[in-house]
Amino acid sequence: MTIRVLIVDDHEVVRQGLRFVLEQEEGIEVAGESGDGAAALHAVRGLRPDVVLLDLVMPVMDGLAVLERLRGQAERPAVIVLTSFQEEDRVVEAVRLGALSYLSKTTAVDRVVAAVRAAARGGSVLEPGIAALLLGQVRQGGRPRPLDLLTPRERQVLSALARGRSNSEIARDLRMGRETVKTHVSSILAKLGVADRTQAAIFALQQGLVPLDEALG
Amino acid sequence: MTIRVLIVDDHEVVRQGLRFVLEQEEGIEVAGESGDGAAALHAVRGLRPDVVLLDLVMPVMDGLAVLERLRGQAERPAVIVLTSFQEEDRVVEAVRLGALSYLSKTTAVDRVVAAVRAAARGGSVLEPGIAALLLGQVRQGGRPRPLDLLTPRERQVLSALARGRSNSEIARDLRMGRETVKTHVSSILAKLGVADRTQAAIFALQQGLVPLDEALG
């Protein structure tokens, strides 16, 4: 009984590399390839693979969206997330959405093969660093998204901050004292776990609190 | 007369993929692989390849450093830069240092093959987006985009700034004094016409100097 694998990555060279590696293996068969998330969902329905090797960073529909759509489906395949750089928050998110393994593309190919075989029987292969990270996260219960921790007023301040406004300007905009703005900013920094206002602004933009193209007046 | 290619990339799957693709081709031979810049330089001397496929982002010694060392050598190979994401400043820098082609890993594999064949006879294959960017750099048609006003070093600083790094961190990252960073930041603010570092970061993210999802580590 061969393990049928679907490879999802927007880089063709990566797909070719994985295909090449996997086809060397006994009992593993590459059922297909997809270049983006939408195509991947279609391929999953059509090909019914046992294992999906899924890249997180992709155009059109990224890996997390694919995982979300896959979750709750009846015969869903085992998913191994395979990404270029370890992005902490995404790791946790991906595992929460049902990814079995999380490998960096810098890992040796035999680990990829091992992960595929493990995934086919429902097991996980995690890199040491990733495993430690997950343990730390799980211990704190799920993860409330940082933006939800903010009070309404703080979100307003963060929003102005992400538009590049200074504390004094924010004070005028929102009709409050400069000191009050500072208080809000401090608690924002603490709640988001960032070091300064620039990082807070970047975070807000990433979260879509403010559309990037509206950020500067 | 076969074209002998050296593959340089820190990701083993990428190396495997490229090797697989290139070895399918008539008249192209993979002479070797290297996982970092230092090894690549050694391999160039030992193997004397005709073409080097070079990844820019690597540990130990990155692609730009390799290009720099290669420049001015007698029988230097043709270099094709192949990287995951288009980083504007690096593109220009790489071409200036003698790279013949600059391809994104998202390109179809036949373009990689075409680039290798072109490079072997001294030609270039550029992606449309990259080509447009270079044209904008070389001949200043249209209004000069503010980013083009920045010196290479300033772009590096802005890039770090847009990742949320502080002046001291940037100093460590780019190996210079904190005072020097401040000098660069000041001229960046002046050239971009913004008030502070947060606005500069937002601007850089809008311009795509740093992909939004890579901005915070």
Place this chain on the structure above:
DNA sequence: CTTTTGCTCCCCCTACGGGGGGAGGAAGAA
């Protein structure tokens, strides 16, 4: 009712950020 949460503002204090100016060296252009 009390307690908690959120908003407001105050203080002190340190450090980082940014303006302004100066200056040396390396590299390239005129």
Place this chain on the structure above:
DNA sequence: TTCTTCCTCCCCCCGTAGGGGGAGCAAAAG
């Protein structure tokens, strides 16, 4: 050659930013 650009680092100066507290007050939650 000289001139210019760029990178490097220095100084002083001061405003802002951010940490750490404290505190009053209203609304909601217990």
